[in-house]
Structures are given as C-alpha cells and as structure tokens.
Amino acid sequence: MIDRKEIMDIVNDYDADNIKVGTVGSHSALDVFDGAVEEGFNTFAACKSGREKTYNQYFRAKRDSEGNVIRGIVDEASVYSRFDEILNSKNQQKLVDDNVLFVPNRSFTTYCGIENVENNFKVPLVGSRNLLRSEERGMDYDYYWILDKAGLPYPERVNKPEDIDELVMVKLPHAVKTLERGFFTAASYEEYLDKANNLLDRGIITQDALDNAVIEKYIIGPVFNFDMFYSPIEDEMNKLELLGIDWRFETSLDGHVRLPAPQQMTLSEHQMNPEYTVCGHNSSTLRESLLDKVFELSEKYVEATQKYYDPGIIGPFCLQTCIDKDLNFHIYDVAPRIGGGTNVHMSVGHSYGNTLWRKPMSTGRRVAFEIKRAIETDQLDKIVT
Known part of the structure; x- marks a missing residue:
C-alpha cells in the first residue's frame, strides 16, 4: 500500500487554484464530470480506445473566453489502447503535473488491478484507497468480513x-x-x-x-442501492449523508420478467437462464419509516471501516440491499466508492441530496463539493489517500 504521507507530499505540491477532477471514462464517470463542472473544476477522462467518443466528442466541454462551460463536461480526454496504460509512469506524472485528483470507480479497480491501484498508482485518490480491496469477494477482509465485524445483516451463506x-x-x-x-x-x-x-x-x-x-x-424482495456519503471534514452537521437511492436494469433478467409465464416456458435452452448484466439504472425513494434503519446500517458500516481499515470510508459509498416481506434489510453488496447507478441523478441531483443541500446534489457533485470545501479549509489531506 502506498504510504499516505507520500500522497500528502504530492498533494501539498498541487496548485490549489487549478485542481482538476479525473476518473476512468466508464461506470459513473459522467456524474463525476458533471458534478465537477458544477463546482467549478476542469475535468480529465482516462479513456480506452474504442470507447472514447462519449467523452472526447459527444460530452466534450466547450468553454467561453472567461472559462465558463457553455456545453459538455469533459475538458480533456487521454485515449489509451488499454485502461491500465494510465499506470505508466509518464501518464501518472502528467496527472500529477496537471493537479488531478482522481475519483476511483469500479472500472478503475477492475481494469487496472487492485494491487496496482494500491501499490503503483501514485496519484491522489479522493476516497479510501485501502478499502477498495474489500469489494473483491473471497479475499481476506472483504466486505463480508466488515459486515460481520459491524454486526450487519446479509443473506445467509450456503457452504457447499x-x-x-x-x-x-x-x-x-x-x-x-x-x-x-x-x-x-x-x-x-x-x-x-x-x-x-x-x-x-x-x-x-x-x-x-x-x-x-x-x-x-435468495432474498425475495425489492432491491435498493443506497448512495451514501461520509464527510471527514464536516464539523457542524452530521458527517453521514443519504444522497439518493437507485436500482438496476439487468439483462437478460429484465427481459425474462416481462414475459408471461407460458412464454417463459417456451424459451430454448440457451435463453432459459437469465444473465444479470447491469445495463442501466433508475431512481427510487424509500418508505420514510425505514430511513432510520438505513442510517443505522450505514453508521455501523462507517464505524467498522474506521476501526479495521484506518482511516475508514471517505466520501461516497453504496450499500446494495434487498428488503424482505418483514421489512428486514439484507446487504448483498457494498461499494466502497462511487456507486454504479449515480448517473441517473447527474444534473438533476439525488432526491435526498437535493433536500439536504437545497440544490441539485448528485453523488458526483457531492464529491466535487467536498473537494472544494477541503481546498477552502486547507483539509485536502483528510479526503485523499
């Protein structure tokens, strides 16, 4: 694991007036970029060849003579033959020279490799670098281990x-x-x-x-992904925030459930077993009497990460849950970074985040807002690793 002090030394040399927000061009990158632009930052997308046009053409930013964005959200996009080329020393140095704070998403850790992210990517990450490993099921100290330590509910395991x-x-x-x-x-x-x-x-x-x-x-019930945020620099209000809730569209599962049972029974063998490939998201709200439970679950998760993964969760995280017929929550997955469904809230904001902050507040904007507040209060060291 890269020593946090080494990252702090890099951040201390950044030009705080010219910070850029960067991430891998995939997953929830558009929300990250949209939020960054809303909070006055320039943006950087690390793209893979063949998947770059979304970022360097269709959502490319255009600014006026005073630097105000009048269209788009991506100021700069570097295109690599593979995502992990961002790990090359010269590419990392360019990010550092450009004062980039990097927001990790699932694509980043998957395509670049968790060990590389932990040990070789010497660019300041907004969030908890050491917690990213907990998302890898089956590894020591994964999110199941954290849930156990926190006393949090998750679906019962079957051993064999x-x-x-x-x-x-x-x-x-x-x-x-x-x-x-x-x-x-x-x-x-x-x-x-x-x-x-x-x-x-x-x-x-x-x-x-x-x-x-x-x-x-299997938990029979609806799925809710709770997009949470923990601010280590908040000193007046609660540090924990519920920003929004989303749920997934999955192929070919959603195609199956749209078919009447008699038609499902006529499917050929290769169509019979649905796949669970996430292809989109939608927004949701939760019955208000259940919100206290969401905060209770989140507080326990935060406390466990602080105890076992010092300094603990920083910024966005997502508790992915099912709710059974008795209104009990079961956490089936945890994302210790920005969730995959937050694009549904970009520009318009999350329903709960908007209510809390009295303006459109998606997860991407909340990340950028945290960066902005950290710069203004000289506390960048508390939100990067």
Missing part, C-alpha cells in the same frame, strides 16, 4: 452446493464481461448442476470461478 435446499443465488464473475456477473439461481443441487453445466458449456462462467463462487439464500 450439496447443501442447497431452497432458492439460492450463486455469485461469481462473468467469464467474458470483466465487470459483470455470471450469477444464477438454483433451488436444489440438481438444478445447480444443470445450470452450472449449461453456463460452463456456453463459456459464460469458468470452472475456477464456480469452485470459488459465493452461494447465498
């Missing part, structure tokens, strides 16, 4: 496939789509074998991933 005696979710990565899932459900060992073999034959999952899959009892 032979023990499946009710509907479960088998969680493992997709073999081809790096960011996506090869998840499937099963209600018995026989169904597990049938579906696993089908997915193996189609190249959707690998045997190694299957051998290391997490099996959880």
